[in-house]
Amino acid sequence: MEKSKNIFLAMAPHAALAFCVLMPNLSFAQNCPPAFGTSDQTQEQLATQNQVTVTNLAPPADLAVGTEVVLISGYEAASGAPGGTKIKVTINRPGKRVLLILATHENIVWDVEAGPKTRIKGVLVSSYMPPVLRMAKPAPAYQMDLVPAYEPGKVEFVSLQNLLDQKLRIKRIDVVRVRYRLPTDILIASLDPPSPMAVVTVPKVSPAPRKIEFDLLTNQFAAVRWRPDGPVQATSLNGGYLTGGKVARGAGDVLYQIKDDNLVSLDPKTQKTESFDLPPDFPQFSWAMDIAYDSKRDIVSVITLGGEGFFYRFSAKTGKWLDYRSVDNLDVVALTYDPKSDRYLGWETNRKLILISGDGSAMASIPVHDMLPYEVQVFSSTTTNPGHGTTGRLFTLALSGNDVALVAVSRGAVRAIWHFDLVTEKGTLTFRKKP
Numbered sequence: 001m002e003k004s005k006n007i008f009l010a011m012a013p014h015a016a017l018a019f020c021v022l023m024p025n026l027s028f029a030q031n032c033p034p035a036f037g038t039s040d041q042t043q044e045q046l047a048t049q050n051q052v053t054v055t056n057l058a059p060p061a062d063l064a065v066g067t068e069v070v071l072i073s074g075y076e077a078a079s080g081a082p083g084g085t086k087i088k089v090t091i092n093r094p095g096k097r098v099l100l101i102l103a104t105h106e107n108i109v110w111d112v113e114a115g116p117k118t119r120i121k122g123v124l125v126s127s128y129m130p131p132v133l134r135m136a137k138p139a140p141a142y143q144m145d146l147v148p149a150y151e152p153g154k155v156e157f158v159s160l161q162n163l164l165d166q167k168l169r170i171k172r173i174d175v176v177r178v179r180y181r182l183p184t185d186i187l188i189a190s191l192d193p194p195s196p197m198a199v200v201t202v203p204k205v206s207p208a209p210r211k212i213e214f215d216l217l218t219n220q221f222a223a224v225r226w227r228p229d230g231p232v233q234a235t236s237l238n239g240g241y242l243t244g245g246k247v248a249r250g251a252g253d254v255l256y257q258i259k260d261d262n263l264v265s266l267d268p269k270t271q272k273t274e275s276f277d278l279p280p281d282f283p284q285f286s287w288a289m290d291i292a293y294d295s296k297r298d299i300v301s302v303i304t305l306g307g308e309g310f311f312y313r314f315s316a317k318t319g320k321w322l323d324y325r326s327v328d329n330l331d332v333v334a335l336t337y338d339p340k341s342d343r344y345l346g347w348e349t350n351r352k353l354i355l356i357s358g359d360g361s362a363m364a365s366i367p368v369h370d371m372l373p374y375e376v377q378v379f380s381s382t383t384t385n386p387g388h389g390t391t392g393r394l395f396t397l398a399l400s401g402n403d404v405a406l407v408a409v410s411r412g413a414v415r416a417i418w419h420f421d422l423v424t425e426k427g428t429l430t431f432r433k434k435p
Contacts, residue, residue, distance in 0.1 A: 050134040059142040067099040070175040076106035078181040103146040152197040208419040214398030228430035240412020248293040261285040290335040338399035345399040
């Protein structure tokens, strides 16, 4: 065998490699050189071939007029790394004008081909990284921030529909190709059968069963009085409403805020600010999401998201931290307190309302996803989709006894309000901002 091994080592490199392929089980095959796969073009090389410039400018409002709308959306390409993240889309609609929408999380090299006499009027592209688009027959291409959808009728799909309606007045999607892992070759040669899921429907607004009132803070921290059907009186705003939360008004209109993972107070009369560090034996804030003021006890409460999540209480009267407790991995992103019922209300990311007692003990968890007449996340395209945007609050909450107001605020404006009855567990859309 030693003689055979010496003969093997004396072979020319190409001959030795061929021998390894033919006789892989021989004992001296361990001396075979490593074998790589065949070479492939890099993403950068691909992008230079027929690359189309994707502009950050907003698409024209009439871009979808007179077109067939084709949506292709998913998380990633099914081919994965070995085949490269390339997807070829062929649109064969002779005599038609097509608006193509490509929305994914992972970055993909889109290779778009138009069939004979098919005109692609425009392409909307969205991905976590800057998109790459190649077309032999270039068409105007626009980058948009769209949450990728994986299934018709689900939260992300409805959110995407509503954003397209708001931006481009797209009421119907003619072709829907959505799945988590998209195939590497997609042919569009015919329209989908009519489906109610592909049509944007305008939700019906109904009166709330009971009138409650609550305050919404502006970006200048002024309080504006609202009811579930709109503001109590017309107000001229400078800068719009607060969307990020993490602010609460205490006694004497003192403002409490979360800044740089610290609780900070601001006295509007003296403009004095004060920061309150956590005791060394308390877990430090990690993803502090919201705060609320307990007016009965003069306590400021903070809820966090990081790790298992914690609920902290701070005495505004003594300036001392009182206690903290784990929230056992409940991802609560919005918080409010109601003196009428002496309890807190939180909004959890999987669309549940969390009731918390005045001392910070968990009381109840109420899923509301199927109890509201209109999908509660259509205005929150931020959201909670990992890697696409940030985890954030979906609503400003208001609680009065058993009456809940879920207020969707984005870009400084109140977009919608739902009333929810904690006893009957019935939801009503009571306000929707006109487009």
